[in-house]
Amino acid sequence: MELQWPLILFTTFMAWCAGTFATQCVLAFQGKAAKSQMACWITSAVLLVIGGIAVFLHLQHWTRIFNGFGHITSGITQEFIIIVVLAIIAVVYLALLRRNDNQVPKWIAVLGIVASILLVLISGHSYQMEAVPAWNTFLWPIALLGEACILGPATVAVVMTLTGESDDEVKAPGGFAFIGSIVNAVCSIAAAVSVTFASNSLSQVGAWYDLTHPTQSIAAVNINPFTGDAAMIMWIGVIVIGILVPIVACFMGTKKGNWKMWAAVALIAAVIGVVCLRVVFYISGVHLFMFY
Amino acid sequence: MTHYAILTDLNRCVGCMSCMVSCKAINNVPIGNYWIKVLRIGPFKKADYQTPNDVTMYYLPTQCQHCENPECVKVCPTQASHITEDGTVQIDKSKCIGCQFCVMACPYGVRYLNEEERVVEKCTLCEQVTSQGGLPQCVAQCGGRARFFGDLDKGIETFEAPNIEYDPNRDNAEASYDQLYTGNRITFGELGKEYDPNTEVHHLPNAGNDPSFVYVLRDREWKGGE
Secondary structure (H helix, E strand, O other): OOOOHHHHHHHHHHHHHHHHHHHHHHHHHOOOOHHHHHHHHHHHHHHHHHHHHHHHHHOOOHHHHHOOOOOOOOHHHHHHHHHHHHHHHHHHHHHHHHHOOOOOOHHHHHHHHHHHHHHHHHHHHOOOOOOOHHHOOOHHHHHHHHHHHHHHHHHHHHHHHHOOOOHHHHHHHHHHHHHHHHHHHHHHHHHHHHHHHHHHHOOOOOOEEEOOOOOOOOOOOOOOOOOOOOHHHHHHHHHHHHHHHHHHHHHHHHHHOOHHHHHHHHHHHHHHHHHHHHHHHHHHOOOOOOOO | OOOEEEEEEOOOOOOOOHHHHHHHHHHOOOOOOOOEEEEEEEEEEOOOOOOOOOEEEEEEEEEOOOOOOOHHHHHOOOOOEEEOOOOOEEEOOOOOOOOOHHHHHOOOOOOEEEOOOOEEEOOOOOHHHHOOOOOOHHHHOOOOOOEEEEEHHHOHHHOEEEOOOOOOOOOOOOOOHHHHOOOOEEEHHHHOOOOOOOOOEEOOOOOOOOOOOEEEOOOOOOOOOO
16 A cells, blocks of 8 residues: 555654653653653653644645544544543643642543553554455554554653753663563564465455556565565564664663663664554555455 | 445456446546456466366456445545445545545545545446436446446346447437436346356455445356455
């Protein structure tokens, strides 16, 4: 399927925003990182806005959302609802943060974590379609959750180092980032492996010919991310840059304590990896009946 | 309850592409977009293959299948894609925000973004004509009289195709182009050769959307699953 860059960016930024806000909520729940709470909140808000702008660039007639938007079975509607819910929770979180000297009650932190997880899962779920066998697995929303698990803690670690938190304080999100990088590796690989099984669900007719495209290749489509058209992006972009580099960087951060550098390295590599995995996702997104 | 659909008698389809051309002409389908496409399936070996001559193939006109449970309707956030009273799936262009999720959700890839109008389009089953009793253009212009239009609830035997011969004599009022639209019909029950309703009536692969269009293919192997 054709790459839909606005949607690739939207999904990436949603996972990034949700991961950042959830990490900040976890730290608030533990009573940590008070000094960086506001900076983290602003960061996740900026990520949400950038994601929002990206998705509006995808819509051909966005003004028509006022013309009957809200069909509940639509993934877009469900995403919109959870974004609004998360935004409301974030605003309440901000109000409580300002009122209580950079501390928030535990209940709002829990709400923030739950809403962030739901946002990621619902964003991923909108693409689960029987029409596209490679996408029709819950492993893709889970992969998005794995991506949020590395993007969020790494971002918070970077923000904390920039706001002057001590290395001891940054250890907490750094530790989360290390765990997140491994969770991301497992989830991303699992989703990619699931695509290799999806080939069997594609309609097979043997030899065929599209009269409107006489010179088009009619070779069987190879949607396998490890050996097909997306193989280069999968191996270099996802596995090496998106998975191995963050794991090594987080490991080094944990060992050396120099999170200022290693968290930034992990974050940049993870963002590249997430975008690459979304590209693989679209390249693998072949319709069940792919001859039209 | 009405449920309009098209039946294609694949044993009669000669792959002339009249359906494609007439659809593009009548519906002003943009260059590069198709609301109907004729695919060639095969050649493949016959079951009793012995020599290279023992091969077969068939043409498959493919378009929006006006499904019973259309995925495109489920994923549309503004209900621009909707099921109408005649059972067909239509797009209200004034509601389409151009998110193209319907394009992704259609198992057959038969929806296109109209780059100029920036809305998604597809086969309308010529509702502007059928609502007035006429036949869809791809049925009216079918070169092999392989396509029949009708209401699934009344059975595929009642599906209709034009019953006139082309007569270049414009003075002959009995056989004019207008008769493609009013009366002068022949049904699939009258014209179609005998077929086995259990093994020779097919649908495109079903991804839970229950495609409505019917394909009849006799004495040949249907490819691609149901």
